[in-house]
Amino acid sequence: MSKAKEVVELEEVVIRFSGDSGDGMQLTGTLFSTTSALVGNDFSTFPDYPSEIRAPQGTVGGVSGFQVHFGHSKIFTPGDFSDVLIAMNPAALKANRKWMKPGSIVIVDSDSFDEKGITKAGYTEDPIVKEKLDKFNVIKAPISTLTKEAVKEMGIDAKTGMRSKNMFALGMVYWLYNRPLKHTEEFFQTKFKKKPDVIEANKRVLKAGYNYAYTMEAMTPSYTVSPAEIDKGTYRNINGNQATAWGLLAAAEKAKLKLFVGSYPITPATVILEELAARKDLGVKSFQAEDEIAGICTTIGASFAGLMGVTSTSGPGLALKSEAIGLAVMAELPIVIVNVQRGGPSTGLPTKTEQSDLFQALYGRNGESPVVVLAASTPTNCFDHAFMAAKIALEHMTPVILLTDGFIANGTQPWKVPSMKDYPDIKTMIVSKDEEDYQPYARDVETLARLWALPGMKGKEHRIGGLEKDFIKGSVSHDPLNHQKMTDVRDEKVERVVNMIPDLEVTGDKEGDLLVVGWGGTFGHLHTAVKEMQNEGKKLSLAHFNYIRPLPANTKEVFSRFKKIIVCELNLGQFANYLRMKQSDFKYEQFNKVQGLPFTATELKDEFKKYL
Amino acid sequence: MTEQNTKLTFKDFKSDQEVRWCPGCGDHIVLNSVQRAMAELGRKKEDFALISGIGCSSRFPYYMDTYGFHGIHGRAAAIASGVKVANPQLSVWEVTGDGDALAIGGNHFIHLIRRNIDINLLLFNNQIYGLTKGQYSPTSKKGTTTKTSPFGTIETPFNPGELAIGAQGKFFARTMDNNVKLSTEVFVEAAKHDGTSVVEILQNCVIFNDGIYNEINAKEVREERQIILKHGAPMIFGKERDKGLILDGLKLKVVRIGEDGITEDDILIHKANENNPGIAMMLANMRWPNYPVALGVIRSVNAPTYDMAMESQISKIQAEAKIKNVDDLLHSGNTWEV
Numbered sequence: 001m002s003k004a005k006e007v008v009e010l011e012e013v014v015i016r017f018s019g020d021s022g023d024g025m026q027l028t029g030t031l032f033s034t035t036s037a038l039v040g041n042d043f044s045t046f047p048d049y050p051s052e053i054r055a056p057q058g059t060v061g062g063v064s065g066f067q068v069h070f071g072h073s074k075i076f077t078p079g080d081f082s083d084v085l086i087a088m089n090p091a092a093l094k095a096n097r098k099w100m101k102p103g104s105i106v107i108v109d110s111d112s113f114d115e116k117g118i119t120k121a122g123y124t125e126d127p128i129v130k131e132k133l134d135k136f137n138v139i140k141a142p143i144s145t146l147t148k149e150a151v152k153e154m155g156i157d158a159k160t161g162m163r164s165k166n167m168f169a170l171g172m173v174y175w176l177y178n179r180p181l182k183h184t185e186e187f188f189q190t191k192f193k194k195k196p197d198v199i200e201a202n203k204r205v206l207k208a209g210y211n212y213a214y215t216m217e218a219m220t221p222s223y224t225v226s227p228a229e230i231d232k233g234t235y236r237n238i239n240g241n242q243a244t245a246w247g248l249l250a251a252a253e254k255a256k257l258k259l260f261v262g263s264y265p266i267t268p269a270t271v272i273l274e275e276l277a278a279r280k281d282l283g284v285k286s287f288q289a290e291d292e293i294a295g296i297c298t299t300i301g302a303s304f305a306g307l308m309g310v311t312s313t314s315g316p317g318l319a320l321k322s323e324a325i326g327l328a329v330m331a332e333l334p335i336v337i338v339n340v341q342r343g344g345p346s347t348g349l350p351t352k353t354e355q356s357d358l359f360q361a362l363y364g365r366n367g368e369s370p371v372v373v374l375a376a377s378t379p380t381n382c383f384d385h386a387f388m389a390a391k392i393a394l395e396h397m398t399p400v401i402l403l404t405d406g407f408i409a410n411g412t413q414p415w416k417v418p419s420m421k422d423y424p425d426i427k428t429m430i431v432s433k434d435e436e437d438y439q440p441y442a443r444d445v446e447t448l449a450r451l452w453a454l455p456g457m458k459g460k461e462h463r464i465g466g467l468e469k470d471f472i473k474g475s476v477s478h479d480p481l482n483h484q485k486m487t488d489v490r491d492e493k494v495e496r497v498v499n500m501i502p503d504l505e506v507t508g509d510k511e512g513d514l515l516v517v518g519w520g521g522t523f524g525h526l527h528t529a530v531k532e533m534q535n536e537g538k539k540l541s542l543a544h545f546n547y548i549r550p551l552p553a554n555t556k557e558v559f560s561r562f563k564k565i566i567v568c569e570l571n572l573g574q575f576a577n578y579l580r581m582k583q584s585d586f587k588y589e590q591f592n593k594v595q596g597l598p599f600t601a602t603e604l605k606d607e608f609k610k611y612l
Numbered sequence: 613m614t615e616q617n618t619k620l621t622f623k624d625f626k627s628d629q630e631v632r633w634c635p636g637c638g639d640h641i642v643l644n645s646v647q648r649a650m651a652e653l654g655r656k657k658e659d660f661a662l663i664s665g666i667g668c669s670s671r672f673p674y675y676m677d678t679y680g681f682h683g684i685h686g687r688a689a690a691i692a693s694g695v696k697v698a699n700p701q702l703s704v705w706e707v708t709g710d711g712d713a714l715a716i717g718g719n720h721f722i723h724l725i726r727r728n729i730d731i732n733l734l735l736f737n738n739q740i741y742g743l744t745k746g747q748y749s750p751t752s753k754k755g756t757t758t759k760t761s762p763f764g765t766i767e768t769p770f771n772p773g774e775l776a777i778g779a780q781g782k783f784f785a786r787t788m789d790n791n792v793k794l795s796t797e798v799f800v801e802a803a804k805h806d807g808t809s810v811v812e813i814l815q816n817c818v819i820f821n822d823g824i825y826n827e828i829n830a831k832e833v834r835e836e837r838q839i840i841l842k843h844g845a846p847m848i849f850g851k852e853r854d855k856g857l858i859l860d861g862l863k864l865k866v867v868r869i870g871e872d873g874i875t876e877d878d879i880l881i882h883k884a885n886e887n888n889p890g891i892a893m894m895l896a897n898m899r900w901p902n903y904p905v906a907l908g909v910i911r912s913v914n915a916p917t918y919d920m921a922m923e924s925q926i927s928k929i930q931a932e933a934k935i936k937n938v939d940d941l942l943h944s945g946n947t948w949e950v
Contacts, residue, residue, distance in 0.1 A: 038948050227950075236947045250938045260698055262690075280926050281933030282941065285697055290723040294690035297683070297720075301663065301694020304681055305702065309694070327684050416950075417942045455661040455679035455695065455702050463627070463673050465664075465682025475629060476674060 006221035007178065012071030013225055014079030015173060017166075018096050019088030021064040022054050024166040028086075029066025030412070031170060035183045036070040037237055037414045040227025043070035044379075044524060045412045046078030046598070051267065051350040058112075058120035063095040072226045076378075077524040078411065080600035084176070086169045088112065088143070090121035097131055105137045107172060109165070111144035141212065143168045150208035151201045160198070164205040171209020178224045181206060234417045240379040240408040240521075241268070243415070244312075244338055245275035247386025249282055252308045254387075255394050255426035260307040262287040262298035264317065267350040268406040269340035272312040292320035296337065300324060303333040304464070306430065306454035308390060312338040315357050316347065318401075319364065325399055326365045329490060331464045332441075332450050334393035334400075334429075338386070341405040341520075343596040352596025353407035355520055356571035361401045362549060362578065368487050370494040372396070373548040375403040375520035380415040382408060385546060387423065392497055394428045397449040403548070405570075407598050408521040433457060440464060440474035448493035495550050504552040508534050508541030514611045515562035517588075519545035519575050522599055526568060529604035538612050545575070551582055559586050564611050566591055568604065620657060622647035627677040638789030638815035639669055639736065645792050646705075646734070647676070649799035655703055662705045663692040665712035668743050669736035669815070672707040686717030689724040692731050700919040703803060706733045710751040711741050714770050718750075722779040727918040728807040732799070735772055735810060736789075738817040739824055746820035758820075773896025776810040777889050777911060783809040784896060785909040788829055789816060794840060794907060801909050807917045814905075828905050837900050841908035846879040849904050856880070857903075864894050866903060884912040 015032065017025045026047055033045050048065040055062030069079035081101040087093040089112040100106065113126065123130060128138060147168050151161035167184075174181060185203055192198040238246075252259035261284065263273040277286040285307065289295040296311045303309035313321060318339045328335050341357045343349025361373045372392050376385040382404055389402040431438055431451040438460040441450050453460035462474055470477040471485055506515075507530060518526040523544050530542040543558050545551070559565060566589040567576035576588045591607045593599060625647040633639045650660060660678035664670035666685035673680025679702075683691045688706045696704040706724075713721045713735050724731065740758065741747040747760040751772065755764040776784045783805045787795040795813070802809035814825050828837040839849035839857070847857040854869050856879035867874045886892065892911035898904065935941050 034946065040950065230950055232950055234943065234947050235950055236942070236945065246938070246941065249941065253938045258698075260694065262694060279935075279941070280929040281935045282938070283926055283930065285922060285926070287694070287697060289690065290719055293687060294693075294720055294723070297687040297690030298694035298697070300683075301681070301691035301696075302698035303694075304691070305661070305695045305698035307698045323684055324687065331681070417947060420937070420939050420942075454699075456658055456699060458656070458658045461658055461678050461680075463676075463680035463682065465673070465680075466666075466684050467682060 008221045008223050010223050010225050011073065012069065012075065013084070013177065013223070014067060014069045014082045015084040015086070016065055016067045016082040016096055016099065017086045017169070018063060018065040018092035019166065020057050021050055021052065021062050022057070023064070023088050024163070025064045025066050025088070028166045028170050029068050031184050031187060032173060033068045033070070033412060034187070034237055035174070035179050036068070037235065038183050039179060041070040041225055042073070042075045042228040042230055042414060043068055044075045044078045045069075046407065047410045049351055058089055058091055058117055060091045060095050060121060063092050065096065070225060072228050074228065074230070076528045077598070077601060080602050084173065086173065088166070088169065090117045090123060090127050093127055093131065094121050094123065100136065102135060103137065105139065105176070106133060107139045107141060107169060109143035109169070110140035111142050141172065146208060146212060147205050150204045154197065154201060154204070156197050156201060161201055164202045167202050167206040168209035168212070171206040172213040175210045175213035176222050178222055181210060231416055235414045236417055237412055238380060238415045239271070239410055239412045240376065240382040240404050241271035241340065241410070242275050243380055243382035244376070244386045244402070244404060245272045247383035248276070248310050248336065248390055249279060249284070250383070250420060250423060251387045251390030251394070251426060253420065254423060255308055255390070255428050257306070257308040257428065258283050258285060259310060260285045260287070260299060260302035261310045261312065262289050262295045262302065263312045264289050264292045264295045266292070266314045266317045268342055268409050269312045269314045269317070269338065271409070272338055272340070276310070292317040293324060296321040296324040296335070299335050300328050300331070300333055303328070303335050304331070304455070306452070308394065309333070309335040310338070311335065312340070314340045314342050315344045315360070318357060318360055322365045325371065326367060326369045327466050328399040329365070329369045329371060330466050330469070332397045332490070334397050336386070336389045336393050337399060337401045339401060339403050340409045341403060349596040351406065353405045353521065353598060354571060354594060354596060355405060355522070355569050356574065356594065357403065358548070358571065358574040358578070361403055368491065370491045371549070372398055372400040372494055372497050373403065374400065375546055375548055376408060377520055377523035377544060377546055379408050379411045379413045383418070391424070391426045392500070394426050395449065395500070396447050396493060396497055397429050397452060398494060403520055405521040428452065430454065431457070431460065438462070439472050441469055441472055443489070447496055448489055498550040498553050501547045501550070501552055503554045504543055504545065504558050506541050506543050506558055507531070509539065510541070511561035512539035512541050513563050514540040514608060515559065515565045516540060516542045516608065517545070517565055517567045517579070518542070518569065519548060522568060522570060525599040525601050525604060528601040529608065532601065533605055533608060540608060540612060548575075548578070556583055556585065559583060564589060566608070566611060568599065570594060570599070619654070620651045622651045624657060625650050625676055625678065627675050629674045631675050632671065633668060634819055636818040637668070638738070638817070639672070641790050641792060642734070642736065642795060642813055642815065643672065643675055645795035646799055648792070648796045649803065652796065652800055653703070653803055659701065660703050660705065661695050662707055663688050663695060664707040665709070665717060666743070667709040667712045667741075669707055669709045670712060686712055686715070687720060688712065689717060689720035689733070693724055693727070693729050696729050696731055696919050697922055700730070700923060704731045706731050708733065708735055710735065710737045710739060710749045710772070714750040714772065714775070722775070725776055725779040725781045725808045725810065728782060728915055729918045730806050730808070732802045732809045733811065735812045736815045737772060737812050738815045738821055740817050740821035742817050742820055771897055772810070772812045773910065774893060777893050777896060781810055781911065782807045782913045782915045783909070784812070784892065784911045785809070786812045786814065786896070786907050788814050788825070788838075788907065790829070791907075798909060801912065805912055807915055828900050837904050839904040839906050841882045841884070841895065841906055841910060843882055843884040843909060843912070845882055846876060847882055848876070848879055864898065864903065884909050885914070887913055
């Protein structure tokens with residue numbers, strides 16, 4: 001089988017796996033990412049799927065994609081355009097045509113490009129001709145036929161056999177990028193432990209795809225991407241939702257509290273509840289509530305009783321929780337509300353990403369109802385920001401909203417596994433048993449956090465609730481001046497969180513022509529665009545916010561050193577408007593996008609050029 | 613004698629807050645009964661947590677010197693669920709009304725009952741919205757004229773007992789606000805029962821719905837029009853204790869002992885612990901004038917509770933767990949060395 005192999009070394013590659021939502025593209029992409037991680041590449045992924053579980057087969061609306069960007073150097077985004085597109089049917093080609101780099105490789109399952117498939121995708125003629133694909137390296141592989149062929153001797157039914165056809169495509173890509181098959185084969189062994197037929201079929205088809213690519217002449221040369229130069233240590237693959245859940249667990253451990261999660265399933269936040277529900281081994285009490293409101297209300301109840309209370313949701317769910325967040329503000333209980341933002345308003349684009357819940361998080365409640373608002377900016381730093389959200393809540397006795405989004409929640413990155421000894425302690429406000437004369441609203445002089453007495457503690461019986469409270473005793477008070485005082489102190493308490501949060505960092509020079517400002521999940525794209533332009537000699541820098549309320553103490557100082565400021569976000573300008581209010585000395589340009597998609601580094605660079 | 617063993621009296625449960633319900637409101641007497649029941653239970657004061665929603669009755673926790681949480685409208689069941697699941701050692705009581713529990717909080721009400729979380733739910737039913745000054749509620753009789761139904765309501769009311777049992781309720785009791793003895797007994801029974809205990813308190817709103825229960829609770833008629841059920845005792849009622857209930861085919865029937873050959877032996881014996889909800893449902897649905905209204909513990913069936921199931925699931929999994937802390941978790945599954 002020896003065949004002289006021409007191998008070309010590459011810095012980085014973007015591959016997009018694309019097919020029907022039932023074709024297993026998410027799994028195929030995940031397996032490719034895992035193997036790439038295990039051979040030492042850095043990577044970033046972007047699952048892009050429809051909200052229907054099985055949308056009509058063969059239609060553009062039903063196309064599910066998984067993009068993976070891997071490389072020899074640090075990778076910050078899943079990439080704008082693909083070097084390789086795997087299109088399992090004509091619809092997948094149609095949906096992704098505009099995301100292909102010139103000269104890229106397109107692998108299509110030619111069996112699906114029959115008249116029926118072409119018509120379903122909404123083409124009137126063969127798209128390979130119509131889409132002018134002659135500029136690309138199109139590989140027409142009869143994937144369906146060859147898959148059938150590969151499992152023929154096994155005597156399994158055709159349907160079971162055809163389920164493995166995604167593995168044929170994966171095998172081809174493995175050959176193309178010189179990846180080993182063994183990690184994927186090991187995955188089959190664990191995943192289908194009780195179904196030896198399925199293990200065998202998948203192995204055969206994967207191998208068949210690999211061999212097919214090897215045998216055919218069209219796919220030479222093959223490529224390698226050398227391991228990235230990254231810090232030594234233990235690594236794992238993690239997505240933003242999992243990292244969020246684990247960061248919350250880490251906080252509970254540091255606070256020596258049990259974690260309670262009260263949530264209702266909602267895309268794209270559900271995985272947080274699933275991850276926490278699986279952690280009974282760490283004593284998690286998970287409560288799948290009857291609705292979003294019960295999700296947060298059980299959380300508030302658990303917090304009143306002394307657990308670390310968490311609720312997770314996405315935009316529409318946050319709307320339903322509004323009144324109860326106000327209750328937590330009034331009762332001054334430490335809960336964490338995770339909002340994984342998606343396209344809105346209303347049901348909007350459930351599986352797509354957006355940053356349009358910022359105002360809802362900051363202001364979406366009745367009355368003067370201040371909460372701390374944080375935003376994670378990468379899949380892996382969801383861990384740290386979930387940890388910080390809980391630390392702030394518990395040490396300052398306030399609800400904290402952590403914003404993530406569909407892009408970082410579903411996106412994966414390799415993550416250097418941290419050690420819990422490197423994380424700070426969390427000192428809760430739980431009152432000492434010996435404390436006499438407990439007053440429920442007596443406060444710490446520094447932070448203004450009130451003391452937390454838990455039901456079951458002798459001699460500290462007290463009543464709290466949604467009615468305005470007396471400044472010290474916590475009993476109901478309708479006194480006008482007391483209301484003023486309480487409103488002020490709740491606000492001041494949130495503002496004082498500024499004393500524990502890190503300064504705003506600047507990527508690049510501390511002064512220059514243009515400061516690019518972003519927040520949350522757009523970090524990877526903004527960072528890539530800014531870095532690339534810095535390398536071209538442009539005088540621009542990036543200031544990316546993880547702390548929204550309060551803003552870092554040095555915000556004004558950072559802003560003052562740049563001639564122009566442009567705020568980039570996936571909404572119509574909510575953070576820009578917030579800055580106009582909070583940092584009114586500056587003029588803010590805006591770059592906004594609401595397409596349910598992340599920015600591309602290309603479009604960002606094009607925009608920044610206008611200001612330089 | 614240590615303080616812990618000192619028997620508490622109802623006075624120990626009074627808070628320093630001025631009770632601000634209307635003079636003559638049924639809630640005053642219920643407060644008194646709850647304080648008596650809690651003293652009788654012999655538990656430590658700090659182990660009680662009272663959780664309420666919004667409405668007149670939901671001010672209740674402020675008047676009790678226990679842990680208390682006055683929540684938001686309709687959500688007391690959810691808040692109480694969180695408290696109990698967080699700390700199953702507590703004696704958790706939900707105080708709610710017909711609007712709070714059955715209108716805005718209907719969803720939480722049925723799901724609390726379905727899960728069978730060990731919470732004692734006191735449902736103050738005055739068939740009216742009091743705190744918003746007199747609009748009809750989900751328990752107002754059809755045709756009731758109120759500010760929002762000036763021509764009479766056109767909707768059918770809920771019967772809380774029927775709803776609770778229909779939601780797989782294992783404990784349902786009913787009492788009258790002014791019957792301190794019965795209320796105290798029923799509250800003690802509810803607290804002793806493991807699981808969600810729903811107690812409907814027929815409560816008079818002296819301002820907006822005064823006298824709504826007079827037809828069954830006026831002194832001169834109450835013995836004829838109420839039947840106080842006791843587990844293991846025959847279902848007999850009436851001033852002369854001469855009336856009883858029998859099963860006639862698939863229906864309950866009121867009979868007179870000594871007439872048509874009926875003797876006391878023919879009268880149904882109340883079995884609150886009957887698992888089949890059929891008879892309990894019929895008893896809960898009895899309405900004057902066809903039937904006396906049933907008071908006392910109508911249904912009390914043992915079943916596993918959610919809070920205990922949660923505890924036992926956690927300890928079972930922890931006993932066999934490989935992951936003991938977050939560091940273990942971070943290194944679990946697929947990892948690789950660089």
